[in-house]
Amino acid sequence: MIVLQGTPLCNLNCSYCDLSPVSRKLSHRMPISMIGTLFSQIKQLGLLADEVSIVWHSGEPLSLPPDYYDEAIELILALNSDGPGMPARITFDFQTNATLIDYKWCEFFHRHRDHLRLGVSCDGPRELHDPLRVNWSGRGSHAQTVRGMDLLAERGIAFNAIAVVTAETLAQPQEFIDFFLARADVLTDFHFNILANHADGGPQIGYSRDDTQKYAEFYRAMLSLAQSAEGSKLPVRNFSQTLGRIRAATGPDAPDFVRLGTAPLRQLNCDARGEITTFYAGLNAEFLADLYGDGKGLSLGNIEKQTLAEMLGGDKLERMMDDFGKSHRHCALSCDYYALCPGGFExxxxxxxxxxASGETTECVIHVKTLTDAVATFVSDQLRQPA
Known part of the structure; x- marks a missing residue:
């Protein structure tokens, strides 16, 4: 996965956004030449996998015009085909709030449909979406988001949906999933997102271990509602991925999901200024800025000032890998759910x-343990029912 921040600019001011309000008002864009430099160096170093997902994210990507992405996609595909060896199979992923979608954007999505996937961020019905997904004037964005989704459906453009779970969502699982089931014909799949910033998320999205039972009940309700939806075939990614890990972990040659999920260079992120991070999608240089003593957090360097080879040959990446390794080894020895954990909690x-190397967190309990138990119990109960 290569995550590119075309621009940090966003037309919405969602209260739970990882980017600061200041950064989301910045209108600078990643130069096309920077995209070419980064991709060329990745390829020259032999880092391209057989399949590569290039994700436009972190800011509202549709704040930039379609011709920006036409040029970027054309350049990447040309560089991918150039030189020795088989080119990678590249998919371009866009994650959008859908409020800016119009006929020109639909034409763009059609134009690149052979190598493009689209995701829409929507928190469900208006009463769940509008309190936190607001514009810069504080007004809810639901009507604009639904208008964009409807336009995609009208033009036959399939997309997936990601929805953040709030305290109100936990209390209204039926209304929440019904909103997406009604759009199952155009949705490729659906993912509900329990945010990571539980400690400072406020009463709507904050949670603690004391809330474990609430989330267990929500997961059970969602499983039951998804299963009982008559005639619907809407994959819920949270459940399919959890079930996939359970099956893989109990089979021969079980993968180490934790280490695979955060393997260095499996994901490479470049923000609009050229700062490079890895391990997780979307890390920014301001997060834990002083962790490695250089004021740049988990940034390996800037692609306009250093080559990627220089970044990878430095000792900072080695120190980061050592720290992540400490976490992995501790969890492998201390956690009964290690074989089923997707990782990402270092x-x-x-x-x-x-x-x-400190073991279980609140995220581990809510995101992994409670969800895994709910899925395993649900499947077990289903298998016990008479045919």
Whole structure:
């Protein structure tokens, strides 16, 4: 996965956004030449996998015009085909709030349909969506988002949906999933998102271990509602991925999901200024800025000032890998759910517990343990029912 921040600019001011309000008002864009430099160096270093997902994210990508992405896509595909060896199979992913979608954007999506996937961020019906997904004037964005989704459906453009779960969502699972089931014909799949910033998310999106039972009930309700939806075939990614890990972990040659999920260079992120991070999608240089003593957080460097080879040959990446390794080894020895965990909680361990090798976090309990138990119990109950 290569995550590119075309621009940090966003036309919405969602209260739970990872980007600061200041950064979301910045209108600078990633130069096309920077995209070419980064992709060329990735290819020259032999880092391209057989399949590569290039994700436009972190800011509202549709704040930039379609011709920006026409040029970027054309350049990437040309560089991918150039030189020795088989080119990678590249997919371009766009994650949008859908409020800016018009006929020109639909034409763009059609134009690149052979190698493009589209995701829409929508938190469900208006009463769940509008309190937190607001514009810069504080007004809800639901009507504009639904208008964009309807236009995609009208033009036959399939997309997936991602929805953030709030305290109100937990209390209204039926209304929540019904909104997406009504659009199952145009949705490729659906993912509900339990945010990571549980400690400072406020009453709507904050949670603690004391809320475990609430989330267990929500997961059970969602499983039951998705299963009982007559005639609907809407994959819920949270459940399909969890079930996939359960099956894989109990089979021969079980993968180490934790280490695979955060393997260095499996994901490479470049923000609009050229800062490069890895391990997680969307890390920014301001997060844990002083962790490695250079004021740049988990940034490996800037692609306009250093080559990627220089970044990968430095000692900072080695120190980061060592810290993540401490987390992995501790979890492997101490957690009964390790074989089923998708990983991605290393920095949460540091922030919440003060150490990489510190074990369980609130995220682990809510995101992994409670969800895994709910899926395993649901499947077991289904298997016990008479045919």
């Amino acid at each position: 920095l949460t361990q540091l922030v919440e517990n003060g150490d990489f």
